[in-house]
Amino acid sequence: MKWRSLQESGAYSDTRPLRQIFAERKELIAEYVPADVQAVHARAVAGLKQQGLASKALGVGAKAPLFELPDQNGKPLSSAALLANGRLVLCFIRGRWCPFCVGQMEAMNYVAAQIEAAGASLVAISPQTEKQAYFMHDQHKLGFPLLVDAHNAVARQFGLAYRVPDEQMGLYRSTFVNLPFTNGDGSWELPIPATYIVDRAGTILFASANEDYTERPEPLEVLAAVERREMP
Secondary structure, three states, X not given: OOOOOOOOOOOXXXXXXXXXXXXXXXXXXXXXXXXXXXXXXXHHHHHHHHHOHHHHOOOOOOEOOOOEEXXXXXXXXXXXXXXXXXEEEEEEOOOOOOHHHHHHHHHHHHHHHHXXXXXXXXXXXXXXXXXXXXXXXXXXXXXXXXXXXXXXXXXXXXXXXXXXXXXXXHHHHHOOOOHHHHHOOOOOEEEOOEEEXXXXXXXXXXXXXXXXXXXXXXXXXXXXXXXXXXXX
């Protein structure tokens, strides 16, 4: 199961703000997805918000956990090695089956070179298997690593991991979002989407976590936060 980008037939060139791209996708969902299905997802998001998951996640000023994860090609990358070169931008996403994750990754890809020019590294982290990460990286021609966070081990350290509610789990199964297959385990766990900027000392400078998977920070906002202060 995957989301085919509107730009899949060629190089991604949509430079609109991410909120506009997401608004377009929400309109398509509102038009083509049955209301009862939309209601299930809305209840799932509301339940996560009620738990206050985002407010419990690591925030600005906290120390980011160190980690080492394989990328889409199986090459291990450590946060310590990346931070030795400068700041680190981390994007936690759900997977290639999520249209909003795809939209965010394509949009972040557009500013990836500017983030690198500012002296920072950009990586995305998801619980999907290495094969799924490879397919996503290749299909959407991402210019940055897509790390494999098996069993949401790193997402859990950041306070982002949760188990998909039973009602939504049943819906995913009926619509062929097979998380046990895409993630390689039967936990039915996902991270809430989150974006972090970490300085070389491991301190979180920027944090944006949201239980609503249809809301993500603007790439230019992330880039501005990377460039805001002099590199340590």
